[in-house]
Amino acid sequence: MERTIIKSENFNAYFGNNHVVKNVNIEIERNKVIAVMGPSGCGKTTYLRCINRLHELIEGARCDGKMLLNGQDVYNMHPIFTRLKIGMVFQRPNPFPNLSIYDNVIAGYVLNGIKMSKADKNDIVEKSLTSAALWKEVKDSLHKKGTFLSGGQQQRLCIARAIAMEPEVLLLDEPTSALDPISTSSIEELLKELKNNFTLIIVTHNMQQAARVSDKTAFFYMGELVEYDDTKKMFTNPDDIRTQNYITGRFS
Amino acid sequence: MTQFETEIEELREEVKKMWKLVRSQLTKTLDALVNFDKDLAREVVVKEKRVNAYELKIDLDCENIFALYQPVAIDLRFLLAVLKINSNIERIGDIAEGIAKYIIDTDKVFSEELSKQTRVLEMFHESIVMFEDTLKSFENDDTTIARKVFKKDDFLDQINVTSNETVEVYIKQNPEDINQALYALSIIRKLERIGDQSKNIAEEIIFYLEAKVLKHTKKS
Numbered sequence: 349m350e351r352t353i354i355k356s357e358n359f360n361a362y363f364g365n366n367h368v369v370k371n372v373n374i375e376i377e378r379n380k381v382i383a384v385m386g387p388s389g390c391g392k393t394t395y396l397r398c399i400n401r402l403h404e405l406i407e408g409a410r411c412d413g414k415m416l417l418n419g420q421d422v423y424n425m426h427p428i429f430t431r432l433k434i435g436m437v438f439q440r441p442n443p444f445p446n447l448s449i450y451d452n453v454i455a456g457y458v459l460n461g462i463k464m465s466k467a468d469k470n471d472i473v474e475k476s477l478t479s480a481a482l483w484k485e486v487k488d489s490l491h492k493k494g495t496f497l498s499g500g501q502q503q504r505l506c507i508a509r510a511i512a513m514e515p516e517v518l519l520l521d522e523p524t525s526a527l528d529p530i531s532t533s534s535i536e537e538l539l540k541e542l543k544n545n546f547t548l549i550i551v552t553h554n555m556q557q558a559a560r561v562s563d564k565t566a567f568f569y570m571g572e573l574v575e576y577d578d579t580k581k582m583f584t585n586p587d588d589i590r591t592q593n594y595i596t597g598r599f600s
Numbered sequence: 601m602t603q604f605e606t607e608i609e610e611l612r613e614e615v616k617k618m619w620k621l622v623r624s625q626l627t628k629t630l631d632a633l634v635n636f637d638k639d640l641a642r643e644v645v646v647k648e649k650r651v652n653a654y655e656l657k658i659d660l661d662c663e664n665i666f667a668l669y670q671p672v673a674i675d676l677r678f679l680l681a682v683l684k685i686n687s688n689i690e691r692i693g694d695i696a697e698g699i700a701k702y703i704i705d706t707d708k709v710f711s712e713e714l715s716k717q718t719r720v721l722e723m724f725h726e727s728i729v730m731f732e733d734t735l736k737s738f739e740n741d742d743t744t745i746a747r748k749v750f751k752k753d754d755f756l757d758q759i760n761v762t763s764n765e766t767v768e769v770y771i772k773q774n775p776e777d778i779n780q781a782l783y784a785l786s787i788i789r790k791l792e793r794i795g796d797q798s799k800n801i802a803e804e805i806i807f808y809l810e811a812k813v814l815k816h817t818k819k820s
Contacts, residue, residue: 556670583672585811595672597602 350418353378353516353547354399359413361394361403368394370571371413376564378516381539381548383558383579386568387599392551395568396519399549400434401427417517428460435510439522441502443494443509450490452505453477456513472512479545480508481538500531504538511546518542520550524557536561555595559583567591604669608678611661615682615689618654619735622689625651625696626731626794630724632700633787636709644700651693658686674808681808685738688797688804692731695790702783710780717770718784720791723759726752727794734801743809746802756795763788 354376361369369391376382384392397403398411401422415422422430443452453473457464464472473490477483482504486497494505503523510518520539524532539548539561552558558565559579566576567590575588586592593599601609625644632640662679665671671679715721730752737745767785771778803814 555672559672584676586673592673596675597604 349378351377353418354549355414355416355419356395357414357416359395359398359411359415361391361398361411362409363394363406364408368571369398369411372573374566374573374576376547376549378547379543379545380563381543381550381561383562383565384549384551384568385553385555385558385565385594386574387594388553390568391571392566392568393521396436396521396549396551399517399519400436401430402436432456432460432513433515434517434519435513435515436519436521437503437506437510437523440526441499441506443497443502443505445493445495447494448491449477449486449494449497449505452494453508453512455509476508476512477505479511479542480504481534481541482508498531500527500534503527503531503535507535507538507542511542515546517547517549520548522551522553525553532557555583567594569594604665604671604675607661607665607669608675611658611665611679611682614654614658614661615685616735616739618651618658618686618689619738621647621654622651622693622696623728623731623735625693625700626724626728629696629699629703630721630728632703633710633724634721636703638704641700641703645697645704648693648697651690655686655690658682662686677808677811681804684804685801688800692794692797695794698790699787702787706780706783708780710784711774711777713774714770714777714780714784718763718766718781718788719759720784720787723756723788723791726755727791727798730756730795730798734798734805737802737805741809743806746805749798749802753795753799756792760788760792 352375354374356372356374359369359372360367372395384396386392394403398415399422403409403411404427411423417425417430417433422434443449444455447455450469450473451458453476454464454469457469457472474483474487477486482501485501486505489496494502497505503526507518507523524535527535536557539550542548543563550558550562562579564576565579565582567574567582567586567588569590575582575586575591577587582591583595586595590599625647628640628644631637632644662683665679669675710720730749733745733749733752737743737749763785767781771781774781806812806814
């Protein structure tokens with residue numbers, strides 16, 4: 349199996365005439381946690397949303413260049429297939445409010461019209477909730493609404509929902525910014541576990557979080573990928589002065 | 601300037617003050633030795649408490665900055681370097697105090713011949729120059745100056761290596777001066793430590809500024 353799972357080649361993204369991601373070239377390795385950081389408006393979230401083709405859903409948005417998943421350009425795939433392979437967890441926990449915990453986990457299958465036996469569903473629910481470190485807490489209340497859970501639990505439910513589809517890559521857009529420190533810590537621990545089975549790309553404003561959870565870090569500034577390297581190197585001796593100024597809080 | 605930058609700048613100033621205090625301790629100790637000035641030597645012993653107070657204060661400041669700001673990159677290297685520089689400067693302060701105590705205890709100044717043969721005063725001057733160079737390097741963020749310290753340490757090592765033989769010859773020629781000769785040997789050993797500690801400080805400055813680890817590597 350190829351080590352590289354995601355590869356961007358001369359990738360650009362635009363909102364109308366606004367060029368927000370500029371000629372990004374990056375190779376992301378399988379089973380790693382990648383942190384994407386940069387100041388607000390640097391294009392990091394847009395880049396993340398381009399990976400599973402959410403960017404194109406916005407009116408006036410477009411992109412060019414290549415975004416390869418296992419060597420195949422995701423822009424030549426069916427977008428639904430892309431999103432099955434590349435799941436996403438958003439900033440605010442967003443379980444379906446009318447669905448139970450159980451139904452939230454298998455929502456991806458139901459919405460895609462995939463029919464399964466009860467036993468298979470049970471199996472997927474238990475496996476996904478266990479992987480999301482939520483099973484023990486909710487196994488006796490699977491048919492309660494997901495919105496009854498705490499914020500941290502809801503976010504882990506969203507992670508369970510995303511991994512239930514067995515994606516290869518999981519994109520996380522500031523997944524702990526709405527959570528308290530304890531819930532944040534449990535999500536961070538979970539990310540370390542999840543990387544055994546998935547490749548995780550996390551956009552975060554919290555630099556300590558990037559340092560704690562990721563193997564590699566990408567720093568974006570004004571739409572450009574300034575630097576991409578091992579997290580330890582990025583946080584001890586970055587090559588680019590812009591990276592250093594950003595991580596040391598001296599950015600103007 | 602952010603609060604964090606202010607804290608770092610204040611720490612930098614504190615370290616420089618400690619550096620200058622210890623430089624002054626060394627200079628006074630040398631003057632006391634040359635002029636056999638016991639009062640000056642006592643002053644050095646008393647001021648050693650201030651050096652210790654600086655060490656504790658700087659350690660605490662570093663601890664607080666680590667805890668409150670989680671520094672990274674050059675700031676992290678700066679703090680790690682400061683912690684080690686602090687400890688090395690404090691030890692150099694201890695050495696100045698040790699030599700000053702000898703001056704207080706002894707009843708006789710070094711003879712001109714002893715100083716000449718052992719080159720102890722020459723070594724003392726050079727060790728102060730080395731220590732001053734580390735300060736200049738830190739003040740100016742200049743690793744070229746720090747690198748010069750490594751070469752100067754070779755000079756101290758050379759005097760130290762031959763000191764046993766030199767002192768042995770001197771004692772044979774001047775058996776009545778055995779105590780002074782042994783004291784000179786002891787001071788040479790201490791000055792050699794100042795050279796090593798200045799070298800350690802230079803290594804830390806290079807680590808902080810260039811992110812290069814020079815510890816346990818051949819430098820000259």
